[in-house]
Amino acid sequence: xxxxxDDVLLPVAAMLAALLLFGLFVWLGGASPVETWALLxxxxxxxxxxxxxxxxxxxxxxxxxxxxxxxxxxxxxxxGGEGALVLGGLAAAAVPYLMPLPDNLIGTxxxxxxxxxxxxxxxxxxGALRQYRGVNExxxxxxxxxxxxxxxxxxxxxxxxDPATLNKPSTRTLAEGLRIGxxxxxxxxxxxxxxxxxxxxxxIWLVFTARGFSVRVVGGNPRTAQLVxxxxxxxxxxxxxxxxxxxxxxxxxxxxAVHTNANASLxxxxxxxxxxxxxxxxxxxxxxxxxxxxxxxxxxxxxxxxRRLGLPDASVQVLQGIAFVLILASEALRGVDxxxxxxxxRRSVPLDDAAPLAPVVTP
Amino acid sequence: MTADTTLALFAAILGGALRVxxxxxxxxxxxxxxxxxxxxNLGLEGVLVLSAMAxxxxxxxxxxxxxxxxxxxxxGAALALLHGLLCxxxxxxxxxxxxxxxxxxxxxxxxxxxxxxxxxxxxxxxxALGSWSDSPVLQAALQVNPLLPLGVLLAVxxxxxxxxxxxxxxxxxxxxxxSATKALGYSVGGxxxxxxxxxxxxxxxxxxxxxxxxxxxWNEGISSGQGLIAVxxxxxxxxxxxxxxxxxxxxxxxxxxxxxxxxxGISQGYYLFGAVPYVLTLVILVISCRPGSVARGSPGExxxxx
Numbered sequence: 001x002x003x004x005x006d007d008v009l010l011p012v013a014a015m016l017a018a019l020l021l022f023g024l025f026v027w028l029g030g031a032s033p034v035e036t037w038a039l040l041x042x043x044x045x046x047x048x049x050x051x052x053x054x055x056x057x058x059x060x061x062x063x064x065x066x067x068x069x070x071x072x073x074x075x076x077x078x079x080g081g082e083g084a085l086v087l088g089g090l091a092a093a094a095v096p097y098l099m100p101l102p103d104n105l106i107g108t109x110x111x112x113x114x115x116x117x118x119x120x121x122x123x124x125x126x127g128a129l130r131q132y133r134g135v136n137e138x139x140x141x142x143x144x145x146x147x148x149x150x151x152x153x154x155x156x157x158x159x160x161x162d163p164a165t166l167n168k169p170s171t172r173t174l175a176e177g178l179r180i181g182x183x184x185x186x187x188x189x190x191x192x193x194x195x196x197x198x199x200x201x202x203x204i205w206l207v208f209t210a211r212g213f214s215v216r217v218v219g220g221n222p223r224t225a226q227l228v229x230x231x232x233x234x235x236x237x238x239x240x241x242x243x244x245x246x247x248x249x250x251x252x253x254x255x256x257a258v259h260t261n262a263n264a265s266l267x268x269x270x271x272x273x274x275x276x277x278x279x280x281x282x283x284x285x286x287x288x289x290x291x292x293x294x295x296x297x298x299x300x301x302x303x304x305x306x307r308r309l310g311l312p313d314a315s316v317q318v319l320q321g322i323a324f325v326l327i328l329a330s331e332a333l334r335g336v337d338x339x340x341x342x343x344x345x346r347r348s349v350p351l352d353d354a355a356p357l358a359p360v361v362t363p
Numbered sequence: 364m365t366a367d368t369t370l371a372l373f374a375a376i377l378g379g380a381l382r383v384x385x386x387x388x389x390x391x392x393x394x395x396x397x398x399x400x401x402x403x404n405l406g407l408e409g410v411l412v413l414s415a416m417a418x419x420x421x422x423x424x425x426x427x428x429x430x431x432x433x434x435x436x437x438x439g440a441a442l443a444l445l446h447g448l449l450c451x452x453x454x455x456x457x458x459x460x461x462x463x464x465x466x467x468x469x470x471x472x473x474x475x476x477x478x479x480x481x482x483x484x485x486x487x488x489x490x491a492l493g494s495w496s497d498s499p500v501l502q503a504a505l506q507v508n509p510l511l512p513l514g515v516l517l518a519v520x521x522x523x524x525x526x527x528x529x530x531x532x533x534x535x536x537x538x539x540x541x542s543a544t545k546a547l548g549y550s551v552g553g554x555x556x557x558x559x560x561x562x563x564x565x566x567x568x569x570x571x572x573x574x575x576x577x578x579x580x581w582n583e584g585i586s587s588g589q590g591l592i593a594v595x596x597x598x599x600x601x602x603x604x605x606x607x608x609x610x611x612x613x614x615x616x617x618x619x620x621x622x623x624x625x626x627x628g629i630s631q632g633y634y635l636f637g638a639v640p641y642v643l644t645l646v647i648l649v650i651s652c653r654p655g656s657v658a659r660g661s662p663g664e665x666x667x668x669x
Contacts, residue, residue, distance in 0.1 A: 146638065
C-alpha cells in the first residue's frame, strides 16, 4: 500500500514541481508563468481540437515508451528507440517498392508488420550485443540509432526518393487505401488505439503470463533467474524485440497515418521523449498510457506557447528535461518515513511555540 | 586517382581529423576523469551542447573568444555539477540521470541559444602549423585549433596526475573502491562530485571548440552525438588519458572521410560516411568487450562495465 502510494504520489509531486520550476524559468526570461501554465493546459486539453492534437502525439509516444519499458523490465537500459522508429517507418514505406500490395486493410497490416519486424530486429541487435559480447546496451542502442538515421537519410534522399519531391526529399506516397485514417472522422487516427491496445496487452503479458513473469525475474535478479534455470539471454532478446517492434510500429503508423510517406519529419524526437515517458511510468506499460497523453499534451501545447508568448520552440524540451531530472531525484524520497523525519525536525528546532500552550500566570 | 587528388584527400582527412578530433578529445578526457572516479556521465552530450552555446554567446557578447571558452567551460562544469549532486542522492541511478541531463542540457541550449543562431561571434585564431610546407592544401589542413595543444597538454597532465599526485590517486581510489576510500577517511561523494564537475569543465572546452573554431557557428545540429561517443571512446582508450588523444584523432579522421570525399568530388553515400564514427565505435566495442569480464583498466566501481 505504502509503495503504491509512493509510486503515484512521487511522480505527481515531481511533475508539479517541474511545472513550478518551468514557470520560474520562463519568468526569468520575462514571460508570465501563470499565462504559460494556462496556455500549456489550453494547448493540451483545452478543447476538442487540442485533445485531438494531444492524442495524435500520444500514439507514437506510447509505443516508443514501450521500447524503453520492456527491456527495462528485463534489466536493460535501452535508449535507442528513435532508431527503431525511423527504420520502422522506412520499412513501411519500402514495402510498396518491393511487392504489389492489396489496397486495403491487409496491405496496411503488412506495412505495420514490416515496421514491427525491422524495429524488433534493430533493438534485439543491441540486446544480443550485450548478451553475447558484453557491449553496454545503452551506448550501443544509441549508436545504432544514429546509424539508423544515417541509413534513413541515405535511402530517402537516394534510391527511394520520389523524383517529384523537390524541396523535401521523400519516398513515394502511400496509396489512399493503405493509409491509416481517423477514428470516426476525427483527426485522431487508429494508431492511438493501437498504442493503447499494445500497452494494455503487454501490461497483461508482463503480469499474468509465465513468459512475462520470467522476463521480470531476469530483470529483477539475474542470479535467481540463473539458479532456477531461466533462459536469460532468450528472454532478454524477447523483451528487446517486443520493445523495438513497438517503436518500429510507431514509425510505420506515423508514416501511414500522418506523413503518408517517409521523410525527414519522421525524425521528430519521439524516441527520446519515449524514454522520459517510460521512466515516469516506472516502466509499467499500463501507466505509460496516461503519462504519454500528458506529454503528448505538452508537445501539442508547444506551438501555442511559441505563437502566443514568443517562447522558443525548445521550451517544451526544457520542461521535459526539468521533469525528467526531478522524477529521478524524487526516487531519493521513496520510502522516507515522514513521521520520523518530522519528529527529528521538530526535535532539532527549539520549540518556541510551546510556551503559549502553558501560559505562566504572574500574580 | 592522381597524385594531386591523393594528396588533397589525405590533407582533407588529416585536417578533418585535427579539426573534428578536438571536441572528441576534450569530451573523452572529461568522461575519462569522471569515470576514473567511479561514475559514468552520459549527460556529457548535454554538457557539450550547452557549453557550445554558452561559449558562442560569451564570445559574441564579450567580443573575446577566450572569454567565450571560459564561459563554455563554466557552463559545462555547472551542468556536470548538477549530475554529480543528483547521483549522490540515494537510489538515483547515474545512467538514467545522464539521459535526463542530456535532454535538459540540449533543451536549455536550444532555448537560450535561439537568439544566437543568426549572429557571428569572434572565432579563435588558428595556429598555422603548416607553414613549413609549400603545399597550400597541407597549409590549409594544418590550420589547427589553438585548443588542440591545450588538450594534448591536459592529457599528459592527467596521465601524470593519475599516477603521481595525491589528487589523482584519490580520484582513482574512489573509482576503484568506495569502501577503501571511506576507510581512509575521505568522502566518496565529495571526490566524485568534484571529478564530475571538473570533467564537465573539460568537456565544456570541447563545446567551445565546436562553436568557436569548427564548424564555428551555433545551430541546433551542432553536436551529433560526440558526447556519447566519448563514453565508448574512453572504453576504447582503456581509461588512459594518453590513449584518448589517439582515439580522438582516429574518430576525427573517421568523421572527416565523408566531407573529404565530397571535397574531391565523390558525394555518393554522404550520409553513410557520416555514420562511420558510430559504426566504428560499435565495432570497437564489440572487439574490446568480453562478456562476463571487466574491461582492462576499467575502474572497479563503474556500473556500466560490470
